[in-house]
Amino acid sequence: MFRSAPERGRWWAVGVAGAAPFVAVGAIAVFLLSHGSRALGELSIGTLAGRSWLPLDGLFGLAPLILGTLASTLLALTLAIPVGLATALFLTLHAGPRLRTAVDSAVAVLNGTPSVVIGLWGLTWIVPLVGNSLAAAALVLALMITPTLTLLAGAAMRQVPAELLEAVRALGVGNDVVAGVLMRHARLGILGAVTLAATRGLGEAVAVAMVAGNVGTLPSLFGPVATLTTTLILEFDSAVGVHRSALYLGAALVAALIGTVSVWGRQLQRRAESP
């Protein structure tokens, strides 16, 4: 291939600039690995395995934070999955184009609403009902991840060929059977949607910190709860010594958890897209 010297220079510039996003992801991985492993050296396993995270008492048990993160996201998913899938099915199978655009727009607005705004709404409407609690955290998270799930599941369902659904309908079966066939065909895309919604829930700090109560004891539904990410945003700035190390370990843990789930989710989606 014939290429002039200035053109080669331009491609080099693109190469250097284009490496930046990958360098950023590599750098944050190195950052978490190095700080996380150093923390493992500074804190004993006994401390980290404790049942409480109470930094003022020198207790750095990670179990309450991990359980808080998992419990709030799983509870949010149990609300988000039925609502999100039912909406996506309705929009795909039964709504006319105008209604679909209207509902889609509303869902997209909710999806794009900043976490501080959702958190404020939760503080005003949810906390008075259920207190600063795991339940409040789960409800606020559900409000954040349901639109994500709805949009992604809807996109997956619209990939299913219309002729297939026509053929099923021609058999004279009811709407529920058609919906079942649609779900079965879009199942990988739906699973991808659920995992991506889950990563959004696992990583949310701002909205949850406003309503969860943030006490690092083992979670109960109507008791205050702390998660890995809420603890980071509320404590990191003032933490020193082993407290800071333990927080780095928490950051590495939540990143590893989400990294695993999101790579898996994307792979499922890609597999669903390729014929």
Next chain:
Amino acid sequence: MIRWLGMLASLLLVGLVLWLGGDLAVRGAGGFYRGYLLDAPADLGRAGGIGPLLLNTALIVSLSVALATLVSLAAAVLYTQRLPVQWVRRALHAMLDVGVGMPRIVWGLFGGVFFGGVLGFGFSVITGVLTLSCLLAPILATGFIGGLQGVDPELRSQCEALGVGRWTALWTQVIPAARPALVASIALATGRGFGDAAALFFTAGIATELPTSLLDPAATLAVFIFNLLTTVPGGQTSAYSAAAVLFAISLLVQVGIAATGRREALAR
């Protein structure tokens, strides 16, 4: 059965959006007055306007989106035009997936420690911009790659057949053909930037004044609201007014995304 449940669920979501918007409008209206969008906040944010915060937000978000767009477009061009090796592409895409999923607060810690501490920029506009760019770059690169891959591959071979160089073909044919998808990704990233509080809290800081240089701290609107709600007693009332403005901005961004006609493709 499913049909009625689906209709109910759709109604629920639409109702929630109306509830959220209505609640913000009603409660936020109490703090509005002529000049609210221009005045500086007073009494730790419990009174006054949000003028400096709007400017800070515009400054930090526009610089971050510009920087992230530049490097992400380069990354997407490399990925789609110059990387024929399958396993390298897979590994790089997995890195982007990890970056997209990385919680904002973890980007915030990283930015605060690395740009703020190691590089010595402290709590500042520049620390915030670099951190937010890191957060947005994987999102943008993923969107740009999708956009460039959506361009008919024939286009490139046609250019080659006509003796048009790769570089010229890229800038005069491929990128213009992908423009709607690229613009939609940028709009999406802009929305994320406006709404971000977690990544900027530890990096750009919580100062409510206008910065005099890029090394001064500057709170964005979202960080201001978060700080009002978590550290300022009695800040909830004025937080509502600021949140109503932030919600209006996110609505505008959504209208922009819808106008590109690419909302469907972005849902992946």
